[in-house]
Amino acid sequence: MRIVLVGPPGAGKGTQAVRLAEKLAVPHISTGDLFRANISRQTELGKLAKSYMDAGNLVPDEVTIAMAKDRMEQPDAVNGFLLDGFPRNVAQAEALDELLRTEKMTLEAVLDLEAPEDEVVKRIAGRRICRKDSSHVFHVAYNPPQQEGVCDICGGELYQRADDSEDTVRTRLEVYHTQTEPIIDYYKSQGLVRTISAMGPVDEVTERALEALKSEQAENH
Structure with missing residues (x-):
């Protein structure tokens, strides 16, 4: 399956992208990873982006x-992929359509993760990261450390990233509404959008997404 995943910051796109790609046995293609990979390998595109x-x-x-394009042409993406963070605007969505047409591929679904704005702000602004190991992540409401400001795992100091502050989150949401949200209407006109709630336990959201994709496959076959 070839899928695009969209949703506001804080809807859990990254988490769901990894889980869904694994369940569907397709590569997870994230723009963040693409940039990092190209920059670290010092490809021409990486140097240009840097x-x-x-x-x-x-x-x-x-x-x-x-x-x-380069990533979608890799052998592991022949039978499908899950795009996360791309396309980010209508111009990129049009370019993706053009690219898929050229390669004689079709996009099968656009999964739209929905979450109320206040919930998204609460999710992101409450995050606390460990200075010693950034993979240790806590949340003041949902996953608080035993001792405030101290990582349970290694004792490192917990801090709030600058781009996780409430003002910054609201700015990021504004950018999402003006730039990325219009691609949902763009894809709705092609009948590709499947909207699911991003609320509730991670496993439940994954199940909802898989159900939506199953109904999409059933309609197409």
Whole structure:
């Protein structure tokens, strides 16, 4: 299956993308990972992206699209992929359609994870990361440490990332509404969107997503 995953920051896209890709046995293609991989391997695209990022500018669509194209042409993506963080706007969605047409591929579903804005703000603004090991993540409401400000696992100091503050989260949501949300209407016009609630336990959200995709496959066969 070829799937695009969309949803606001804090809806749990990253978590669901990894789980769904594993269940569907397709690669999880995340723009963040693409940038990191190309920059660390010092590919031409990586060097180009880094030059924009170092100057504090957004990486142009064509560079992102070229990286995505390169990744989608890898052998492990022949039978499908799950795109996370791409396309980020309508221009990228149109470029993806063009790319898939050229490669004689079709997109089968766009999974839209929905979560109320206040919940998203609460989820992100409550996150606390360990300074010693950033994989140790806590939450002031949902997963509090035993001792405030101290990591249960290694005793490191817990802190709130600058881009997790409430003001920054609301700004990120504003960017999502103006730039990314329009792709949902773009794909709705193609009959591809399956909207599911991102609320509740992680396992339940994964099950909902798989059910939505199953109904999509059933309709197409």
